[in-house]
Amino acid sequence: MTTATVPSEGTSASSVTRPVVERGVLSWLRKNLFRTPFDAAVTVILLVVGGNLLAQFLNWSITQADWRVITINFRILMQGTYPADQGARLGLSVALITLLAGISWGIWGKLYRSTAFAFLGGVLLFIFVPLAVESVPELSQDAFGKYLGNQIAPLLSLLRDPVLLLVACLLIGYGVGRFAKQVNRKRAGRYTLIAWLIAIPVCFVLVRGFTDAQGALPFVQTSRWGGLLLTFMMAFVAIVACFPLGILLALGRTSGGTHKLAFKAPPRWWLNPLQWLHALSIWWRNLGNYPIIKLLCIIYIEFLRGVPLVTVFFTANLIVPLALGDNSIDAVLRAMVALTLFEAAYIAEIVRGGLQAIPPGQLEAAKALGLSPVQATLFITLPQALRIAIPPLVGQFITMFKDTSLVAIIGLTDLLGISRAVLAQSDFIGRHREMYIFVAIVYFVFSYGMSYAARQLERSGSGALRKIG
């Protein structure tokens, strides 16, 4: 205390007093809500309008909404018509993926207090609200009690086991990841990456089964996949398959020379056909060492980036069976192929951005050390480019996850498609809002989770990114 602020000699104590730091609720309110009269007006208007809307929503959700449409159709929303006796296979796949996600989080991320509280709150909500409502029957006399007892409690108790499983796997994985990181960070990271590469095909096989299997894993046709399961399968397959294709396309597009020829245009060159030829030849030579490959890649990328995904789905749906001369390819596989080919173009552009951000000195140094072009690409430029491209890549994966919903337009039963099918039943007419709000929450949880993970990765800085490769 005594040595905290000693004014230097010659200055009066009053001139160096520290500015008063205001604390407390009132000061926070003044600073953040009522700084100026205009601010105050904005606050009041937002409070009135927002509060009114919120009250209306709560009122609707309690008195008019019927959330049983989700409780009744829960299994179909999650799995489609996947055989009920094979459900354990799905549980196992989900547990595997969640565990891996938890491990990755433990290695590269950090468990913030806010996230931990969110988990804790969720777990408490899902365990105790149903218990409390079931054990207090007199609560269910008034409208709110009835609402809790009839609608919310069954939904929560239905969600309880899956949510607990997910949170448990995530937290166990987190612990394992933390431990592995302390033992050997580099090796833990590498093994986790390999585990991811293995896990996704394993899950695919686990869900699909073997065509000729009699015992353990009987075959389940893709037409019986549905709901969230189909959404996830489409997203996973597309992400895994479009990534190598996208990298190849990006390499093809950047396979130019380093020296660009400039086209020195004389005035009004476009009037002279000879100048056209000259411009064309300069353009062709500027395509670099592999002009044909580069041109093919450019055409592919720009064509697919210029058309909407639905038209690609639609075309693939009708033309792929004809083009391959094989009618046995089912609609799900067709959609997966279309999504993969489409997204590869976007991945290619992102990877190209990463490749262009690598200083040319890297490639020159690699050449000087005697690395062949293939070696230089594989070991020097590409790893660095992918590292730079991680944030936009994750963004594209989120887009891809959301884009799978477009298969509803060509009649597949992914989460959105199957919710429409449920709503078309006469029992659930007019329950659009409830259903769509639930579906939106599901999409939100997963894509927000992905963007949260990406942000953590970004925030942990380039040092953390370096340890991934």
Add this chain to the structure above:
Amino acid sequence: MANFADRSVSSLAFLRDVRFLRSLVQVIVLIVVVGLAIWLINNTSEGLARARIPTDFSFLTQPSGFQIDEGLVDQPHKRTDSYANAFGVALINTLRAVILSLILATLLGLFVGIARLSTNFLLRSLALAYIEIFQNTPLLLQLFFIFTGVLLTLPRATEPIVLPGPSYLSSSGLATPNLVATETTLWWLLLTIVGIGVGITLWQRLRTIRLETGRTTYAAEIGLGVMASVTVIAWLVLQPFTVDFPELGRFGYLRGKGAVISANFLAIVLGLVLYTGAFIAEIVRSGIQAVPIGQWEAARSQGFTYGQILRLIVIPQALRVMIPPLTNQYLNLAKNSSLGAAVGFAEVFGVARTMAQSVSVVPIMVIVMGIYLALSLITSAIMNVLNARFQIKTR
């Protein structure tokens, strides 16, 4: 022996020539790609022939057999009109939806992006909540929610919600008063254009005088005043429009009375604006944050107000960073307009899907993809010009 070895080296030397190797690789790739393409096209055409599906474009001149109610005029496409006409009508609808959504989404994104950086906690958090919700859910879901969850649950057209105007809002859409052109409209338009031209010239002249001499010339005030007064006086004198009010009949809105904006159009525009607006807001926020804080401080020390700083100092600099990602969002918006088919809006993809039920899908999809490609190319060309305009000029 030595002679033999020499000869073998020289005859195989081309294998070590990088130009030869590169050409070889390319030729192999080309052969594979072309072979694959030929195989696929062959298979497709065989399959099409087997299924007796024609692939020519002769259907375009034949009557389509379906009608489109959505458009600038009442019933723009009748059953007896040709397929080509249907494509034209659909293209106009797509452009209508895209251009309107593009303008509104930009305004919304600008507003929310600035609100996201506000000192007001409530405004800031609401902006963040809006952005996160709309960025993390699929557009198709939002469209379904807006259309079936909100617009179709409105009261029927026979007993609509009455808004000032009078406008009517119901599950059949929004009916608003409409301006109908008269014979003086053209004169009014001409006068207005002349007025705006004079106003802009005056503005620029006065501004130059101010910049050169430092005198206060009220350039903006005089310029805008001239424009506004010419427009208003010409309006009052010429009375260029008559107002056509919407009317309610026994079965809803009366045909040909007022302007009726269909619920489908409302749904696709609302969906595109809210979805794209969230992404544009993030672009605006990061663009503003990319402007060094010293610019704000310098401007504040010069006595600029908050609005002036944003308008004159920060946003012009932020635009440089914002234009490339903004171009991507505009392209996405144009492509996402194809989801209008899901809410029954008669745009290009939706109409093509209807056509595919009666004619061959191959030429239809060729036309549809061509239209979207052209749209994308035009958008990116315009944005490239803008981008070049806004970049810092260096030597």
